[in-house]
Structures are given as C-alpha cells and as structure tokens.
Amino acid sequence: MPILAWSTLPSGILFSDCCYLQYGGAAANKMLVAIIKKYSKMTISGYIQDTEYAASRLIDDIWHEHNQQKSLENEIKKLQAVVQHQYGQAQSLMDSDDPDDVMLGAGVHWQTYFEEDKQLFHKSEAYQKLEEQIQTHTYSIQTLCSGLLQIVKQGISIVYNGTDTCPNGRTVGTQNLKDVVWQARNQTMHYEEGNCRPPIVAVFAKLSSEFDPVFDNYNLQNLAFEVIKILDWIDYSKYKADIQSLA
Numbered sequence: 001m002p003i004l005a006w007s008t009l010p011s012g013i014l015f016s017d018c019c020y021l022q023y024g025g026a027a028a029n030k031m032l033v034a035i036i037k038k039y040s041k042m043t044i045s046g047y048i049q050d051t052e053y054a055a056s057r058l059i060d061d062i063w064h065e066h067n068q069q070k071s072l073e074n075e076i077k078k079l080q081a082v083v084q085h086q087y088g089q090a091q092s093l094m095d096s097d098d099p100d101d102v103m104l105g106a107g108v109h110w111q112t113y114f115e116e117d118k119q120l121f122h123k124s125e126a127y128q129k130l131e132e133q134i135q136t137h138t139y140s141i142q143t144l145c146s147g148l149l150q151i152v153k154q155g156i157s158i159v160y161n162g163t164d165t166c167p168n169g170r171t172v173g174t175q176n177l178k179d180v181v182w183q184a185r186n187q188t189m190h191y192e193e194g195n196c197r198p199p200i201v202a203v204f205a206k207l208s209s210e211f212d213p214v215f216d217n218y219n220l221q222n223l224a225f226e227v228i229k230i231l232d233w234i235d236y237s238k239y240k241a242d243i244q245s246l247a
Contacts, residue, residue, distance in 0.1 A: 044247040047155040048240060056236040058148045062141060062225070063234055142188070145224030148233070149185040152243060156182065169245040172231065173210035177242060179203055184227040187218050194219050 156178060160166040169177030183203040190196050196204075196218050204223070208215035211230050215223060233239040 042158050044155060044159050044243065047159060048243055051151050051155070052236070052240075055148060055151050055239060058144050058151075059233060059236050059239060062144050062148070062228065065141065142222040142224050145228045146185070146188040146222065148228065148239075149181055149188065149224055152181045153185040155243065156246065167246050170242060173206060175203060175206055177231075178246060180207070180227070180231075184224065188222050188224045191219060191222055 156163060156166050163178050163182050166178045168179075171177070172180045180203060183200045187196060187200050187204065190200065200218060204215045204218040207227075207230070212226065214226055217223065231239075231242065233242070
C-alpha cells in the first residue's frame with residue numbers, strides 16, 4: 001500500500017496520472033510523490049503546454065462538422081434562390097398571350113427542371129444526410145465541448161485550487177472568463193437534474209440577457225457548444241489566449 005494518503009493529492013489532479021497508482025507498492029509510492037511535486041509547481045503556462053494536444057484536437061473536431069454543415073447549407077440556399085427565380089420567370093412567360101413567350105417559358109421551365117432543380121435535389125439529399133448525421137452526433141459534439149470546458153476547469157483547480165484565487169481573465173459580456181467557464185462546465189454536469197445551482201443560474205441569466213435567450217435553457221439542455229460559440233473558440237490560438245489571461 002502507498003505510504004502517502006490519497007488526501008495528499010492536489011485538487012484537480014488528472015485522472016490519467018492517477019491511473020499510474022493502481023498497482024500500489026513502492027513504485028506507486030514514488031509515483032505519488034512525483035505527481036504531488038508536479039502539480040504543486042504547475043502554472044497556467046505549463047498546464048496549457050501539457051494539455052495542448054487534447055484541447056487542439058477537441059476544438060478541431062467541434063468545428064469540423066459545424067463548418068461542413070454551414071457550407072452545404074449556404075450552397076443550398078443559393079441554389080434555391082436560382083430555382084425560385086427561374087420557375088417564376090418561366091411561369092410569367094407561359095402566362096403571356098404571345099405564343100413565342102409561352103414556348104420560351106416552357107423551355108425555361110424544363111431547363112430549370114433538368115439543371116438547377118436536379119442539382120437542388122441532390123444537394124438537399126446530401127444536406128439531409130448530413131443533418132441526420134449532425135443530429136445523431138449532437139450528443140457527441142456537446143460532449144466534446146464539455147470536455148474542453150473540463151480541461152479549463154481542471155487547470156483552474158490544479159493551479160489555483162478554485163476560482164477564489166484565480167485571476168479573472170478577460171470579460172465575457174459583463175462577467176469574468178473564470179466564472180463563465182467554471183459554471184458552464186458545472187451546467188453540463190447538472191442540467192439533467194433540472195435544478196441547477198444558484199451560481200450556474202446567475203451566470204446563465206446574464207449570458208441570456210447579454211448574448212442569446214437560448215441560455216435560459218440551462219435546466220433543459222447541455223449548453224456547452226453555445227458557450228464555446230460566444231467565447232469564439234474557433235481555433236486553438238483564441239482558446240490559448242483566453243486561458244493565458246488566467247495567468
């Protein structure tokens with residue numbers, strides 16, 4: 001058995017490090033001492049470096065499907081506008097008293113059917129499949145966002161043992177970054193209980209009034225992705241700059 005008690009572990013210790021201790025004995029005891037030394041000297045800069053790979057991968061994965069959906073959605077909107085215009089033009093010609101216009105209108109109608117409308121069908125079919133995939137993976141995307149918030153919360157815990165001694169960071173609306181990410185992470189953990197704690201409610205009420213009413217749904221759905229969006233963590237550099245503001 002390790003000589004040192006588990007209570008001696010620093011707050012916020014990474015689970016991956018705890019896994020090294022499962023075998024017990026002298027080796028585990030030495031590892032325990034090394035882990036305590038590691039985290040007692042941890043800084044925000046060091047934590048950012050240690051978690052860069054995980055955080056950057058999460059951010060890339062979060063936005064990949066989102067950007068793919070938006071790109072295809074924009075293509076469909078453009079094509080819908082073309083089709084609507086073409087069919088409207090064809091109908092106007094076919095309603096004309098001039099036989100030549102009627103024939104021209106019929107030609108435009110069938111050209112639209114075989115070209116733009118056919119493209120729209122395939123685009124919409126592809127979009128529908130993508131939309132179904134996104135719906136299927138909504139939980140996964142929110143889990144990725146929750147994981148990113150967890151990394152930040154873990155850093156605050158390890159370096160500062162909580163928010164009391166942690167620098168405020170930049171402002172998000174009228175609130176401090178440290179409070180937004182801390183309570184956003186807590187919201188992802190407790191929203192299913194349908195009774196989020198007062199600190200969560202206070203933060204999300206301000207997010208709702210200052211950014212988007214969707215944040216009123218803190219007791220109904222995981223809002224991690226919505227938080228990531230307002231933080232504008234669209235790439236690792238923006239995320240890193242924010243976390244460095246907590247130093």
